[in-house]
Amino acid sequence: xxxxxxxxxxxxxxxxxxxxxxxxxxxxxxxxxxxxxxxxxxxxxxxxxxxxxxxxxxxxxxxxxxxxxxxxxxxxxxxxxxxxxxxxxxxxxxxxxxxxxxxxxxxxxxxxxxxxxxxxxxxxxxxxxxxxxxxxxxxxxxxxxxxxxxxxxxxxxxxxxxxxxxxxxxxxxxxxxxxxxxxxxxxxxxxxxxxxxxxxxxxxxxxxxxxxxxxxxxxxxxxxxxxxxxxxxxxxxxxxxxxxxxxxxxxxxxxxxxxxxxxxxxxxxxxxxxxxxxxxxxxxxxxxxxxxxxxxxxxxxxxxxxxxxxxxxxxxxxxxxxxxxxxxxxxxxxxxxxxxxxxxxxxxxxxxxxxxxxxxxxxxxxxxxxxxxxxxxxxxxxxxxxxxxxxxxxxxxxxxxxxxxxxxxxxxxxxxxxxxxxxxxxxxxxxxxxxxxxxxxxxxxxxxxxxxxxxxxxxxxxxxxxxxxxxxxxxxxxxxxxxxxxxxxxxxxxxxxxxxxxxxxxxxxxxxxxxxxxxxxxxxxxxxxxxxxxxxxxxxxxxxxxxxxxxxxxxxxxxxxxxxxxxxxxxxxxxxxxxxxxxxxxxxxxxxxxxxxxxxxxxxxxxxxxxxxxxxxxxxxxxxxxxxxxxxxxxxxxxxxxxxxxxxxxxxxxxxxxxxxxxxxxxxxxxxxxxxxxxxxxxxxxxxxxxxxxx
Numbered sequence: 045x046x047x048x049x050x051x052x053x054x055x056x057x058x059x060x061x062x063x064x065x066x067x068x069x070x071x072x073x074x075x076x077x078x079x080x081x082x083x084x085x086x087x088x089x090x091x092x093x094x095x096x097x098x099x100x101x102x103x104x105x106x107x108x109x110x111x112x113x114x115x116x117x118x119x120x121x122x123x124x125x126x127x128x129x130x131x132x133x134x135x136x137x138x139x140x141x142x143x144x145x146x147x148x149x150x151x152x153x154x155x156x157x158x159x160x161x162x163x164x165x166x167x168x169x170x171x172x173x174x175x176x177x178x179x180x181x182x183x184x185x186x187x188x189x190x191x192x193x194x195x196x197x198x199x200x201x202x203x204x205x206x207x208x209x210x211x212x213x214x215x216x217x218x219x220x221x222x223x224x225x226x227x228x229x230x231x232x233x234x235x236x237x238x239x240x241x242x243x244x245x246x247x248x249x250x251x252x253x254x255x256x257x258x259x260x261x262x263x264x265x266x267x268x269x270x271x272x273x274x275x276x277x278x279x280x281x282x283x284x285x286x287x288x289x290x291x292x293x294x295x296x297x298x299x300x301x302x303x304x305x306x307x308x309x310x311x312x313x314x315x316x317x318x319x320x321x322x323x324x325x326x327x328x329x330x331x332x333x334x335x336x337x338x339x340x341x342x343x344x345x346x347x348x349x350x351x352x353x354x355x356x357x358x359x360x361x362x363x364x365x366x367x368x369x370x371x372x373x374x375x376x377x378x379x380x381x382x383x384x385x386x387x388x389x390x391x392x393x394x395x396x397x398x399x400x401x402x403x404x405x406x407x408x409x410x411x412x413x414x415x416x417x418x419x420x421x422x423x424x425x426x427x428x429x430x431x432x433x434x435x436x437x438x439x440x441x442x443x444x445x446x447x448x449x450x451x452x453x454x455x456x457x458x459x460x461x462x463x464x465x466x467x468x469x470x471x472x473x474x475x476x477x478x479x480x481x482x483x484x485x486x487x488x489x490x491x492x493x494x495x496x497x498x499x500x501x502x503x504x505x506x507x508x509x510x511x512x513x514x515x516x517x518x519x520x521x522x523x524x525x526x527x528x529x530x531x532x533x534x535x536x537x538x539x540x541x542x543x544x545x546x547x548x549x550x551x552x553x554x555x556x557x558x559x560x561x562x563x564x565x566x567x568x569x570x571x572x573x574x575x576x577x578x579x580x581x582x583x584x585x586x587x588x589x590x591x592x593x594x595x596x597x598x599x600x601x602x603x604x605x606x607x608x609x610x611x612x613x614x615x616x617x618x619x620x621x622x623x624x625x626x627x628x629x630x631x632x633x634x635x636x637x638x639x640x641x642x643x644x645x646x647x648x649x650x651x652x653x654x655x656x657x658x659x660x661x662x663x664x665x666x667x668x669x670x671x672x673x674x675x676x677x678x679x680x681x682x683x684x685x686x687x688x689x690x691x692x693x694x695x696x697x698x699x700x701x702x703x704x705x706x707x708x709x710x711x712x713x714x715x716x717x718x719x720x721x722x723x724x725x726x727x728x729x730x731x732x733x734x735x736x737x738x739x
Contacts, residue, residue, distance in 0.1 A: 089133075089731045091140040098736055101136065108132045122494070126571060129737060130550065141723045146212050149219055153211040158204050161211065162191065168207055217716075224715055226707045234707055235696050236663075237646035242688045244662050245639050246652070247617060247625040249610040250679040251603060253634035259605045261598050267590060269601040274587045276600060282535040283556040284581035286519065287546065288528045290507040291573040294366075295499045302368045302491050306361040309489065310370060313358050320358065320372045320487045328489040334374065335486045339383050340439035342484065346371050347439075370489040376482040381442070385478035386453045387417060387435035392426035393470040404464035404471035411461055417475050426470065439478070449474070507567045507574035515564050519578045532580060547571045551734035568734055610680040614673040623670050623684055639686070652676075658683060 087095045109128070112120060120128050161168065167187065175187040190196055270277060309327050313320075324332040339347070345362035360370035389411075391404040407424045411417055418434025425431040442450060448467045456462055456476040464471040495503075514522040523530050533544045538557050543549055552568040556579060559565075565577045590597070613632045621627045628635040641650030645659045652658065658681055661674045665685040674681045 086736075088733045088736055089729070091137055091730075092144060092728050094140055094144075096136060096140075101133070101733070104136055105129060105132050108135075123572060126569060126737070127548070129733065130548070133731065133733060137724065137727075137729060138720065141720075141727055142213070142216065145723070146216055149216070151212060151215045151219065153208050153215070157211060158207050161207050162204070163188075168203075168210070170206070171203060220719060221712050221715065224708065224711050226704050226711065231700060231703055231707065232696065234703060235699065236691065237644055239644070239695070240663070240689045240691060241642040241644055242659075242662055243640055243642050243686045245625050245637070245684040245686060246658075246681050247614070247628040248636045248652075248676070248679055248681040249613045249632060249634070250636065251606040251610060252678070254606045254609055256602065259602055259609075261601050261605070266594060266598045266601055269604075270590050270593065270597040273600070277588050277593045277597070279583065279585060279588050280537040280539070281557065281585040282537050282581075282583035283579055284535050284583075285533045285543070285546075285552075285556060285577040286530050286580040287533070287575050287577035288507075288510065288519075288523055288530060289546075289570070289573050289575055290503050290510075292495050292500055292503055293572075294493045294495045295502070298496050298499055299363075299368075299493050301496070302493050303361055303363075306368050306370055306489065306491060310358060310360065320374070320489075323370075324487065324489045327491070329492055330488070330490040332487070335488075336377060336483050337486050338379065338381070338439075338441070338483055339385075339480055340441065342486065343369070343371075344438065367490050367492045369491070372487045373484050374487055375485040377485065379481050379483040382454065382479060382481045383439050383441050384453045384476060385439045386437050386456075386474055386476045387421065387430075388427070388437060388449075388475070389417075389421045389425040389435050389473040390427040390469060391424070391464070391471040391473075393468075397466075400471055401464065401466075404473060408461070408464055408473050411473065417461065420473075435475075436477075439480075504567065504574055507576055511564065511567055511576045514576065519564055535581070535583060546575060549575070550731060552577060554731065566734075569737060607675065607680065611673050611675070614680040614682055618670065618673070618682055623668075625682065625684060642687075655681075663688070 086098045088098050088101045089096050105128075108131075109120060112128070162171070166172075172182055172187070175183045175190070177183045177186075191200060306327070309323060313323055321332050343362055343364040345364060346359060355373050355375065358370055358372050361368045362371070389407060391400055391407065394400055407420060411420050418436075421431050421433075421435030425435055427435070430436055442454065444450070445453065446467050446469070448465060449472060452462055452465050452472075452474050453476055456474065458476050458479060460476065462474045462476075464473055466472075510522060510526060510528070520530065522528075531545055533546060536543060536553075536556075538553070540553060541548065543553060546552065547570055549568055549570060552565065552575060555565050555568070556577075559579060561579055561582045563579050565575075565579075568575045568577070613635070617625075617628045617631045617635060620631055625637050628637050638651050640652060643649040643659060645656075645663050648654050649659060655676050658674050658676055661671050662683045662685055665671060665683070665688075667685050667688055669685050671681075671683040674683060
């Protein structure tokens, strides 16, 4: 019964995760959920007219979150939730489309097929694994006993539904892939691509070796080129957006709240005998650990408030990298590496060494005669990165600084102000302020400073207020009144996965193509903030206006003329020199002559890179043969085949079976990917999740 109870507890999560259309796509597959809940008026979207309610989507999402947590042991970070919702939505869309295709093709699974699957010699793994005994063997008797126990009826019904979905998916897969096959010709080509190596001499004329000034591209020729090649200037419908971004970031109140909480932890700890680990386990976001660290790895804020007398006591809270932390140095251990702490005043090199040395000596004398070193650094040092901090460089080990500076620091005495030292940066006045050859055993309680729910609401309300007022008074005017920066995206099309400067936002992308010029958007949620946008430009699909692409057309015409010239040079080289490629420079001084390394028809060619046309033409040659001019990606080439492996019929026959299997699987995967993509492209998918998940 314990085994069946375990199966029963796993079933809901399994129904979400295991009903895969194909292994490649991991589709959520509790098909009855949508039917059981039915359509609601508060829909997050629809797929070919089938509504998906907010409640349905939430149920799927919650179960997917639980499944993710069970697999990783961690909660999904808030900043990743938008992406996770997109994945769940895509899974629901895929599953719904798949169900519709199963119905369209009349694919069914009978109760008898399910029963045979459960009671057959090899039961489904998700059931079978719960009845493995201590020796690792499947206990058939226990398995069948649990199946026929009336108390397990509900779990069995759930398992049957999972199996039904698996079998439906398998049948759909078989139906779709029935026509996918691999011919012997394809296998031979694949074998050649992978195994037959060649080596060739080549001579090339690169387009870049032909000066632009040698080619005329008058406006009438550019216009004619444009008219004769409309396919090169067609564009899909595009949009541009002007937008204002409201970044989600912690408020001062959020920061103060974390600080206050950790201050309270410090107060509790002072009156308690419990270990540091006890408090870390309760209050730290980072799992407790004892870390052995060089002093250079410790937070500067901690070092400012630390001395040896505080070993074994809690110190903090300190603000470090958008976190607050409480630390405890619980001990020290010897370190192999000596660390030093130093400050410096840099008199930057001006090119006049005598003048630089005189200035460095003057500043040095001021310090020696009583001026505070930190004040002198703030006043005179050219190293602006630390001048305001008194020239403080912090702790560092060997290999961090230039050689002369490093030697002066490691050999210098603590507290002693050294005479000016010259390096490639200029003259340095150095004061070593500390040395240690110890590592510190550190325990810590870390809380990150995150925006609270109220902060998120405040930022959303700011964005919403702006959208409301901008609709009445004008986008640009209200942005100026609110001192908000207006940004603009480059043009993007409807298939864009990423909105330039905004990020992934399918809802805003859809809005952009469903509305007209100057339409102001509602608030859309971005990856780390809220966006209010205005459609600033509408570009319809078709051939772009000549005026908009004239420079592009001119560039393409120039390249075409260069290709013609490069080909004529290559033809002349072949006519004059035949197979003597080394003499190519006598015809064209910038012709390149070289020999490739071994290459196949499918890979990168040593000395040339990816030149598939070159590889294919060379393969057609006999050893010693010279090609006709070959058009490459950067110009024209001639090739002379030096060596080519013979086709190994025995090796081909030996590998043929495994090669067929791999190639067939590749074609099936590609077919499935293309089939799914086409289904989604052709489907009527309405996604209104942004209405529900903007905050």
